[in-house]
Amino acid sequence: MKKAFLKRLIGAMLICTMALGLMAGCSSGTKGGVTKTSGTNGSGGETESTGSKETADTESTGVVEINFATSWVGVSANTEWFKDRLKAFNEQYGDKIKVNVEEIAGDQAYVDKMKVLYSSNSLPDVICTGGYNLIDSMKDQFVDLTSYIDNEWYDSISKVCWDVNSRDGKIYGMPYSRQVIGYFYNNDLFAKAGIEKPAETWDEFFAQCDKLKEAGITPISMDTADSGWLTSLFLGALIAQTDEGEKFMNTLQPDNYNTADFINAAAAIQKMFQNYTTSDAIGGKYENGASNFYMEQTAMIANGPWMASDFYDTSMVEDGFANKVETAMFPGGVMYNSGKIGFNIASKTEEQTKASVEFVKFLTSDESQKKLLEVTGDIPAKVSVTSSEIHPIIIDVMANGNIATRNINDYQSLWYANVVDEISVQYPMLAQGEITPEEFATALTDAAAKNK
Incomplete structure (x- = not known):
């Protein structure tokens, strides 16, 4: 008798539980953070979800x-x-x-x-x-x-x-x-070295680097890690000094780096590593190069206008630092001006x-x-969007982009991903003279060939 009674009792409880569940599912709306909708369960009743599972959440x-x-x-x-x-x-x-x-x-x-x-x-x-x-x-x-x-x-x-x-x-x-990118320079450090304005040619640029060194100032922030962003901006600008070089820097997925423009640019980068940058550039990340510029340990850094807000951030730079910084096109009238x-x-x-x-x-x-x-x-990206509340130096960067003689795209957007990765492998060896500019170009060409 007890077993029979217990079976009837358990059955009645299950029926009540199911009925309560169906009644709860009949209402809809939002309450207490639980959104209810008219989903259906296997018996044609409505369901409720508390968001514990993505699929159920979407349905209910x-x-x-x-x-x-x-x-x-x-x-x-x-x-x-x-x-x-x-x-x-x-x-x-x-x-x-x-x-x-x-x-x-x-x-x-x-x-x-x-x-x-x-x-x-x-x-x-x-x-x-x-x-x-x-x-x-x-x-x-x-x-x-x-x-x-x-x-x-x-x-x-x-x-x-x-x-x-x-x-x-x-x-x-x-x-x-x-992307609208040139380079920034510390006008106070330029003045200490007797430099009045940014260089218009690369010969003049390297002559200015020598002047900075003579004044005890390290000329350029560079890096090799994470594809060497700071260094590679200078590399691209060096490549783009000719019509063919400019075309190369706007080519999607180039597969041949064994060109005179690229090799000459790589040779100039090797020279910059060995003569005009900080000791932590080899193996260093972007943050190292940026910090050196903020601390006035270097006179120049290539980067985009998004960096300008840091020039005013007194947790990163000394008060008044922004007043020392100006922007310039790369020599030869080159600017990164692209999507x-x-x-x-x-x-x-x-x-x-x-x-x-x-x-x-x-x-x-x-x-x-x-x-x-x-x-x-x-x-x-929208050409109609502007603002009167931006830093003046950003306006100067945009203005340079509008008058640049040569406009190029950045390597990260166009080159094969594995080629971009290979740059960080090869830069330290190029910097230390373990490989030649020609071998650097061949290494990137070989990396590109793996995508065929």
Whole structure:
């Protein structure tokens, strides 16, 4: 009798539990952070989700979850801007889209992590590589964005930005900024060395480096790690002194570095390493070179206008440092004036793709690009966006870009990813004279050949 009674009691409790579950699922709305929608379970009843699983979350709450991996953390120039934009996005879209952010400090560490995730077909929904070209090596997992971009949006963006974000007539990246890069110099240190104005030719440039050395001043900030960004900007400017060199620096995926322009430029870089830079340049990262310039240990540094905000940051430089800094074109009238690799989307479902597009549209809106210009100095991809609140030196950089004799793209956007990686392997050997400029060129050519 007890067993029979217990069976009846347990059965009644199960029925009550199921009924309560069905009643709870019949209401919809949002309360206490739990969003309820009219999904269906296997018996035709409605379900509720608390967001514990992404698939269930999408079906039951209407909130689509996407993952965004970013290097805009810590000391990154974009950190403040991204935090502001993410907060604004959540306020506007929080009931529809949830962005899960993975923070990866350092551009090279970020790129390396994306390569690992690509190999396991597990890229985040949205990535932004800071200008590194991963389109060519990863486009089979990137979404073709062409159909998501209307004519108004397309026409508002500088054409040079679409050029570097497209392959074979398909758009794989959504631009948010342009590269306009020259070099900065410390006018006080120039004056101490008796230098009145920036050099117009490379012969004059190296003569000025000698003057700086004679005055006890190290001329140039350089680096070799993480593809040697500071050094490679000078390398590209040196290459672009001729028509053929300028063409080379605007060529997508060049496969032959064994040219006179490249070898001559590599020889000049070797000279700069051996005579005109700091002892920590070999093996050093961008941060080392930047710190040397901030501390007035070097007189010149090649970089973009986003660096200008640091010139006013008294946690990094002495008060008044910005008043000492001016900007110049590279000798020969060369400026980096080009598009930059933007946001790539690797979502696996149409729903997540649409949510990712909304997220990226927000980050590339007029308001977001205006804030990017004001906070970081990045030049907007949208030609109509400007601001009266930016540092004067940024205006000077933009002005130089408008009058440059030769306009080139940066190597990270155009060269094969493994060639960019190879630079960091070869630079220390070139710097120390272990290889010749010709061998340096051959090493990069061999790296490019691996992509065939």
